[in-house]
Amino acid sequence: MDAVEALRNLVSFPFDVHRVCHLIAVFCLVNLVLKITKLFISRKQSIKVLEAFPGPPPHWLYGHVHEFHQDGTDLDKTVNWAKQYPYCVPLWFGPFVSFLEINHPDYVKTILATTGNGLLVADGQKWFRHRRLLTPGFHYDVLKPYVKLVADSSNIMLDKWEKLAGKEESMEVYQHVSLMTLDSIMKCAFSYHSNCQTESGTNSYISAVYELCNLTNTRFRYFPYHIDIIFHLSPHGYRFRKACKLAHGHTEQVIKQRKETLQDGKELFKIQKKRYLDFLDILLCARDEHDKGLSDEDIRAEVDTFMFEGHDTTASGISWILYNLAANPEHQQKCRDEVQAMLAGKDTMDWEDLSKIPYTTMCIKESLRLNPPVPGIARKLTKPMTFCDGRTLPEDVFH
Numbered sequence: 001m002d003a004v005e006a007l008r009n010l011v012s013f014p015f016d017v018h019r020v021c022h023l024i025a026v027f028c029l030v031n032l033v034l035k036i037t038k039l040f041i042s043r044k045q046s047i048k049v050l051e052a053f054p055g056p057p058p059h060w061l062y063g064h065v066h067e068f069h070q071d072g073t074d075l076d077k078t079v080n081w082a083k084q085y086p087y088c089v090p091l092w093f094g095p096f097v098s099f100l101e102i103n104h105p106d107y108v109k110t111i112l113a114t115t116g117n118g119l120l121v122a123d124g125q126k127w128f129r130h131r132r133l134l135t136p137g138f139h140y141d142v143l144k145p146y147v148k149l150v151a152d153s154s155n156i157m158l159d160k161w162e163k164l165a166g167k168e169e170s171m172e173v174y175q176h177v178s179l180m181t182l183d184s185i186m187k188c189a190f191s192y193h194s195n196c197q198t199e200s201g202t203n204s205y206i207s208a209v210y211e212l213c214n215l216t217n218t219r220f221r222y223f224p225y226h227i228d229i230i231f232h233l234s235p236h237g238y239r240f241r242k243a244c245k246l247a248h249g250h251t252e253q254v255i256k257q258r259k260e261t262l263q264d265g266k267e268l269f270k271i272q273k274k275r276y277l278d279f280l281d282i283l284l285c286a287r288d289e290h291d292k293g294l295s296d297e298d299i300r301a302e303v304d305t306f307m308f309e310g311h312d313t314t315a316s317g318i319s320w321i322l323y324n325l326a327a328n329p330e331h332q333q334k335c336r337d338e339v340q341a342m343l344a345g346k347d348t349m350d351w352e353d354l355s356k357i358p359y360t361t362m363c364i365k366e367s368l369r370l371n372p373p374v375p376g377i378a379r380k381l382t383k384p385m386t387f388c389d390g391r392t393l394p395e396d397v398f399h
């Protein structure tokens, strides 16, 4: 007796199981054909739109993905294309995903003056409301106590380096700096003390954050993963969901714990007396003119953005600053002299000291200019756009 017959005998369905399975299969097939047709129609439309913007010829399947080798030359390649094709370069990631990479300031001006959905920024209305509710989080008075917290995290990193310095001639600092900035953002924004710098391999939340960063990068570079269903059914998709669940669980736990300590949303002054005000307090207590706060889901999304955006950019920026100073010892010496003169025997800097090291500040800014932690931003157009030279883009095209 086959499985279907057994099932039939077990529960006397009023319908034919074979027929239902057949219908489901046909439905899936039609759906698949529709999806593929849609992809090809959108590819045709993008090719037509991008005809006005010449660029390096794409491979029919890989697009330009095979041009990027992840060996440190990727940015140079983009810079060379920008020289060859001033204003903008059309780029294909696989056969269906295209971007128009904008280089010229006049083009950038047009983009930044209009609204669109970004990878980090939410869509227009929502973005506006959230930014207004979160503005108090960036007030100087909120930021001031963070100097001490960042100094504490840096000291943990320096202690580690002191032990390593005797053993190694040179070392990769990025991983250390990245853990230090993650430690700092968690302390400053969420008052969460994780010991992540000393137990980085065992902290499941930290492992999940790194796993998500790596998997996002893999998904972007491997074009079949651009199709949601393929990614979600793949082993990488499974790992992504698992890491997401873990990271979200952790964020929710932090939010829950804090909610329990805040009986109502108008107790900011009490918090200020107990400890410094953090980003989570501001998220939980934020109210708009209708006395409406952010939903739990919104709060979690803001916390996740902050956690990632707050540690990855600063880690990259600081690592490059250290590298550029090491590569220019005369400037490094000037910075060291300036900082030591300002400290005058103190072992750590205060908020007021930050404005007393102009030469070091200039070196930091120059390093951020030479090696920007965010070398590009993305927008999806929500309405058609015309550039200064008359070329146009319709809505719903990435660039």
Ligand code: HEM
Pocket (backbone or CB within 6 Å): 118, 119, 120, 121, 122, 127, 185, 305, 306, 309, 310, 311, 313, 314, 317, 372, 373, 374, 377, 378
């Ligand atoms: C050197 C350090 C940093 C650089 C270069 C940097 C750069 C940027 C850039 C270019 C954007 C705009 C993205 C877009 O328009 O699509 C952005 C957005 C954002 N950054 Fe940073 N960032 C840095 C540090 C931080 C830190 C420390 C935090 C949090 C503690 C943070 C939180 C955010 C958030 C929340 C957004 C989205 C803002 C919005 O919704 O308008 N960033 N950042």
